[in-house]
Amino acid sequence: MTYFERTGPAAFLPTDHVRGAWREDEQHVAPALGLLTHLVEADHAARRTPEDRLAVSRLSFDLLGTMPVEEVTTEVSVLRPGRTVELVEATMSHAGRPAVVLRAWLIVRGDTGARRGSPVEPLTSPDDLPTWRPDDVWPGGFITSVDVRRHEVEPGRATFWVRPSVPLLAEPVGPVARWAGVLDIANGMTVREDPRTVAFPNVDLTAHLVRDPVGDWVGFDTSVTFGPDGRGLTSSVLHDTDGIVGGLAQSLTVRPSA
Structure with a gap:
């Protein structure tokens, strides 16, 4: 089974693996972010030769509302075409109401291998971290579909690796889209407070990439901060088993029940 089943050229049906985590009758947004990224990349590939294709540099998602576990429709449009830089927008809607909007910057590739470098240290290998069960904290089919290895320093501070066990779609999906389909999990893997x-919940998610990821494991070095007036931030450095891939930020609306 996959996270989504294609029901038309721009329509998709989420499966039970998309349920949760705040409510099991709503979609976990993580697979939706992967789906929109895949559609942006597929649209780009259809408009360009392999030699002229650009690389995803930024994925910025605004989460406009929750979605039930029902069919959704999508739309992709090029906001800023260009030979070396493009801005592409993709929208997911339910029952005619937009729920997630992605704006993706794509930029030209070049040979900067001789200048490659970062002060960020690699994460401990997923093989050297203990397995952690996120379904002890969160409900829903999405949470049970991922393999997690984690080292928690303290509540709100952890390094962890996530690997989905379910394909996004029953069609070829590139490494960036596969990765995007788990990025939203960062906000729940080292909670500061009992949910x-x-x-x-986060109202957005923005990822910046310095290269395409490799492999199935997505690595996170994550910190969660709650401010004094209802605002919060989950920030992560993203890794694969070869090293740093980019950065991630999620704006939180913090709402104590008492």
């Missing part, structure tokens, strides 16, 4: 007493 049964404090809600802290």
Whole structure:
């Protein structure tokens, strides 16, 4: 089974693996982000030769509302065409109401291998971290579909690796889209407060990439911060088993139940 089944040229049906985590009758947004990324890349590939294709540099998602586990429709449009830089927008809607909007920057590739470098240290290998069961904290089919290896320093601070066990779609999906389909999990893998007493959903997600990821494991070095007036931030450095891939930020609305 996959996260989504294609029901038309621009329509998709989520499966039970998309359920949760704040409510099991709603979609976990993570697979939706992967689907929109895949559609942006597929649209780009259809308009360009392999030699002229650009690389995804930024994925910025605005989460406009929740979605039930029902059929969704999608739309892709090029906002800023260009030979070396493009801005592409993709929207997912349910029952005619937009729920997720992606704006993706794509930029020309070049040979900067001789200048490659970062002060960020690699993460400990997933083989050297203990397995952790996120379904002890969160409900839903999406949470049970992922393999997690984690080292928690303290509540709100952890390094962890995530590997989905379910394909996004029953069609070829590139490495960036596969990765995008798990990025939203960062906000729930090292909670500062019990989600049964404090809600802290994110209203957006922005990822910046310095290269395409490799392999199935997505690595996170994550910190969660709650401010004094209802705002919060989950920030992560993203890794694969070869090293740093980019960065991730999620704006939180923090809502204690008492």
